[in-house]
Amino acid sequence: MRRKTVFAILSLLVLMPVITQAAGPTAAALAFTCAGCHGTDGSSVGPSSPSIAQMDPEVFIDAMQAYKADKSNSTIMNRIAKGYSDEQIKGMAWFFAKQKLRLQPQQHDPQLARLGAELHDKYCEKCHEDGGRPGDAGTLAGQWMPYLEYAMADYIAGKRPYPRKMQRKVDAAIKDQGDKATSALIHYYGSQH
Amino acid sequence: MKNISARPLVWFIFSAFFLLCSTPTQSTESGVGLLLGEAIPPGFDPETGKRIIPNQRCMKCHGDENEKTDTRDDGSIVDIYVEPHKLKDSVHGKQDCTNCHVTVTRVPHREAPEVVVGCVECHRQTWLDHKDDPDGKHERLGVVIEQIDSFMTSVHARPNTRDQSSTNATCYDCHDAHNIGSLGSHQRAEHRLENPEVCGACHRKQLSEYRESDHGKAVLEKGDSESAVCSDCHTTHDIDSPEGGSVMLTITENCGSCHEDAQKSYRSSYHGQVNKLGYTHSAKCFDCHGGHKVRSVDDPTSTIHLDNRLETCNKCHEDAPEGFLGFHAHGHGNDFEKYPGIWIVTKFMQLLIIGVLGFFWVHVILWFYREYQDRKAGKSFAHPHPGEDTVYVRRFTATWRWIHLLFAVSTMILVLSGTTLLFSHTAWAGIVMTMLGGPEVEAILHRTAATIWIGVFLVHFIIAMSNIVRNRDTFRWFGPSSMVPNMQDLQDVGAMFSWFFGRRERPNFDRFTYWQKFDYWAPFWGAAVIGFSGIMLFAPKLTAAFLPGWVFNIATIVHAEEALLATMFLFTVHFFNSHFRPDRFPMSTIMFTGAVPLEEFKFEHRLEYERLKASGELEKCLIKPPSEAMEKGSRALSVVLILAGLGLLTLVFIGYLTMPS
Numbered sequence: 001m002r003r004k005t006v007f008a009i010l011s012l013l014v015l016m017p018v019i020t021q022a023a024g025p026t027a028a029a030l031a032f033t034c035a036g037c038h039g040t041d042g043s044s045v046g047p048s049s050p051s052i053a054q055m056d057p058e059v060f061i062d063a064m065q066a067y068k069a070d071k072s073n074s075t076i077m078n079r080i081a082k083g084y085s086d087e088q089i090k091g092m093a094w095f096f097a098k099q100k101l102r103l104q105p106q107q108h109d110p111q112l113a114r115l116g117a118e119l120h121d122k123y124c125e126k127c128h129e130d131g132g133r134p135g136d137a138g139t140l141a142g143q144w145m146p147y148l149e150y151a152m153a154d155y156i157a158g159k160r161p162y163p164r165k166m167q168r169k170v171d172a173a174i175k176d177q178g179d180k181a182t183s184a185l186i187h188y189y190g191s192q193h
Numbered sequence: 194m195k196n197i198s199a200r201p202l203v204w205f206i207f208s209a210f211f212l213l214c215s216t217p218t219q220s221t222e223s224g225v226g227l228l229l230g231e232a233i234p235p236g237f238d239p240e241t242g243k244r245i246i247p248n249q250r251c252m253k254c255h256g257d258e259n260e261k262t263d264t265r266d267d268g269s270i271v272d273i274y275v276e277p278h279k280l281k282d283s284v285h286g287k288q289d290c291t292n293c294h295v296t297v298t299r300v301p302h303r304e305a306p307e308v309v310v311g312c313v314e315c316h317r318q319t320w321l322d323h324k325d326d327p328d329g330k331h332e333r334l335g336v337v338i339e340q341i342d343s344f345m346t347s348v349h350a351r352p353n354t355r356d357q358s359s360t361n362a363t364c365y366d367c368h369d370a371h372n373i374g375s376l377g378s379h380q381r382a383e384h385r386l387e388n389p390e391v392c393g394a395c396h397r398k399q400l401s402e403y404r405e406s407d408h409g410k411a412v413l414e415k416g417d418s419e420s421a422v423c424s425d426c427h428t429t430h431d432i433d434s435p436e437g438g439s440v441m442l443t444i445t446e447n448c449g450s451c452h453e454d455a456q457k458s459y460r461s462s463y464h465g466q467v468n469k470l471g472y473t474h475s476a477k478c479f480d481c482h483g484g485h486k487v488r489s490v491d492d493p494t495s496t497i498h499l500d501n502r503l504e505t506c507n508k509c510h511e512d513a514p515e516g517f518l519g520f521h522a523h524g525h526g527n528d529f530e531k532y533p534g535i536w537i538v539t540k541f542m543q544l545l546i547i548g549v550l551g552f553f554w555v556h557v558i559l560w561f562y563r564e565y566q567d568r569k570a571g572k573s574f575a576h577p578h579p580g581e582d583t584v585y586v587r588r589f590t591a592t593w594r595w596i597h598l599l600f601a602v603s604t605m606i607l608v609l610s611g612t613t614l615l616f617s618h619t620a621w622a623g624i625v626m627t628m629l630g631g632p633e634v635e636a637i638l639h640r641t642a643a644t645i646w647i648g649v650f651l652v653h654f655i656i657a658m659s660n661i662v663r664n665r666d667t668f669r670w671f672g673p674s675s676m677v678p679n680m681q682d683l684q685d686v687g688a689m690f691s692w693f694f695g696r697r698e699r700p701n702f703d704r705f706t707y708w709q710k711f712d713y714w715a716p717f718w719g720a721a722v723i724g725f726s727g728i729m730l731f732a733p734k735l736t737a738a739f740l741p742g743w744v745f746n747i748a749t750i751v752h753a754e755e756a757l758l759a760t761m762f763l764f765t766v767h768f769f770n771s772h773f774r775p776d777r778f779p780m781s782t783i784m785f786t787g788a789v790p791l792e793e794f795k796f797e798h799r800l801e802y803e804r805l806k807a808s809g810e811l812e813k814c815l816i817k818p819p820s821e822a823m824e825k826g827s828r829a830l831s832v833v834l835i836l837a838g839l840g841l842l843t844l845v846f847i848g849y850l851t852m853p854s
Contacts, residue, residue, distance in 0.1 A: 026230035057234055058244065058299060091229030098234050126254050127301040136250075136300050164303055168264070 027091030041099040046144040054101035054134040057093035064089045073159035103142035103193035116188025123169040132189050145190040152182045250300050251290045252277055266305055279372040312364040313341055343430035367391050388422035402485035441473045448478040458523040469617040470626045481505050516737025524746040535746050542754035553766040559693035564775045573776055574796040585788040587816050594787050599649045601834055606642035608760045608841050610635050615753050616848025643727055650720050673703040682707040701799035708770050719759050726752035764842035785827035786819040
């Protein structure tokens with residue numbers, strides 16, 4: 001009986017800080033659960049789950065919040081995102097931002113990629129700096145091409161709201177090179193690794 | 194037993210594991226702490242948690258010279274270009290863009306960024322933090338702070354009348370913050386040349402007028418940075434509507450920072466004197482030259498071109514006659530080539546002043562020395578003790594005494610009100626003008642006193658003439674009781690100087706000495722010169738109907754110089770001769786009591802005394818001493834008048850010596 005009480009008090013004492021501060025698992029621990037689809041530490045092995053390593057934390061949060069609020073067309077993420085609090089999302093954003101993005105070569109058409117590079121330079125580079133390397137407008141360079149296909153298709157079809165002022169540039173690129181434009185851009189992004 | 198203790202143990206292990214896994218947010222001493230065990234990622238400020246946006250990132254879009262504009266969400270075009278090299282050279286070149294553009298937290302902008310920049314707060318804080326730095330690097334910021342303070346009270350900082358939510362203008366409406374140069378930099382030079390366009394962005398009408406002006410053409414077409422831009426006249430920050438008096442004064446003053454000579458001559462005219470004293474009803478530079486439209490006199494479209502000038506004068510001087518055209522608004526006496534007449538008159542008046550004062554001041558000094566020596570040696574008369582039953586001689590009748598008093602008082606009023614304008618550059622003039630109640634009251638006062646003065650003069654003239662006529666049988670023009678100078682006076686001058694140098698005894702005089710005659714005749718000349726010029730200036734339209742306009746230039750000079758001569762003569766030479774010389778010091782009341790003690794009379798007018806005695810007329814002139822009341826009153830009056838005279842003399846000297854050459 002005495003021992004029982006001692007243990008009870010002991011466990012209460014140990015639990016105390018946890019209870020009072022109402023904290024859950026660490027961000028790293030939470031991020032661990034994403035690895036199944038987004039690869040270890042966010043570098044996805046593709047093809048339809050995007051890499052999220054080194055992703056800009058604010059763009060990450062925006063994406064998660066959009067999923068959570070059903071504002072972005074998604075196959076799965078809208079359901080997953082709803083399971084996380086704002087704080088947890090932010091914690092994961094910080095975690096993934098610090099992970100090195102490991103890219104893998106992808107099958108692409110070099111000629112189309114060259115055209116894509118030109119288009120990117122003309123229409124996308126200002127927001128997607130360094131050829132679309134991870135930055136404040138997300139990650140395009142080296143991103144999985146099928147994912148980018150979906151993303152572009154969603155934008156064009158109006159299933160995903162365009163980031164401010166991006167539409168004009170996408171439209172201009174399409175006007176410039178017709179239907180080729182998007183695939184050229186995607187091949188360009190896919191060509192980087 | 195085992196069963197009982199098992200459950201708490203499981204609990205304990207579970208909770209210990211949980212504790213290890215869960216690291217709640219910890220806040221460190223300062224800044225952002227860990228979030229679920231995660232430190233803030235690079236690219237974010239660990240202190241504030243805010244994204245660090247390097248300038249390069251901004252310049253990616255804003256520094257692209259191939260794409261200087263962008264389309265707003267509403268479709269309108271916006272200029273977004275910031276010239277990179279200008280920014281680099283600017284005083285703000287080392288600042289982070291986001292230091293000022295605090296509303297920009299993300300790039301690409303997720304929302305249309307609000308361009309709100311708090312220049313004032315930042316500069317004030319920086320000044321507070323660094324004003325005492327020993328390196329003095331922030332010294333110039335002191336000027337910025339002053340300008341901020343001026344701006345804050347300017348019309349630009351007041352709420353817009355059509356939209357109270359914003360001010361009329363703010364810092365960056367005029368300053369291109371990306372291109373602010375330090376002193377002497379090329380940016381400042383450029384900013385200066387751009388000044389009219391910058392102001393003209395709001396003040397369109399003014400800009401279009403300015404564009405057509407000489408200033409505007411020089412600046413905007415020829416890029417001449419020496420010519421006036423808006424801020425040269427309107428100041429940079431202390432801006433207010435030119436309807437306001439102080440603004441008009443400032444603008445008028447500012448014209449002079451380039452047009453120094455024009456301003457000097459303007460200030461010596463009535464227009465400029467009134468203006469200098471802080472009143473704006475007289476013509477100011479822009480009233481005649483047309484403010485923004487200012488054009489040279491040769492330009493047929495200029496407001497001061499001969500063909501248009503009368504119309505310009507007419508703005509204030511309704512129905513001004515043609516004669517006004519001949520007036521040299523900026524005429525002065527230092528340029529023989531340009532204004533020979535004014536030059537000659539000025540030089541003549543200067544010589545007259547130097548001649549008269551030179552002679553009499555020497556006379557005063559020598560006289561003082563000699564009389565002092567004589568008095569010490571007991572070679573003089575003794576002043577009667579009060580109450581003593583002394584015999585007096587009647588010297589002036591009541592009429593002359595009244596005439597003298599009225600003359601003295603009105604002269605002093607004329608001097609005060611006149612020199613207040615003439616010496617408008619002095620501090621005292623401003624104070625006196627305020628006390629008098631402004632130039633309009635001053636003008637009335639001056640003219641009233643002038644009327645009294647001339648009236649007294651005329652009355653005196655009539656009396657004197659009728660006296661002569663009445664005594665025409667006995668009156669001798671060159672006799673002892675005549676004021677007309679004669680040969681004896683000339684000899685007396687010589688005799689006085691001989692006495693001064695100790696070469697003979699003090700000369701004896703009859704009824705009027707030569708210096709008294711001079712005192713008497715001076716106002717005749719003065720009345721003519723000052724009176725006529727005064728009347729001309731008083732009634733300009735009437736004058737200009739008969740005479741050419743340049744007579745105003747001459748009249749102004751003659752009136753002022755003659756008045757100065759009179760003032761300085763009266764309050765030095767006349768005061769000395771009548772009151773301050775050792776025999777009379779500190780004052781003589783003869784002119785007020787009309788009576789002179791017999792002893793003194795004998796001494797000062799020995800010849801008259803002997804003449805009267807010989808003819809037996811002396812008995813008729815002897816009178817009882819003036820009553821005590823009369824004596825006291827006369828003393829008080831003398832004290833007041835003498836002090837007033839000396840006060841005026843001081844003011845005049847201050848004005849004369851500080852006169853801008």
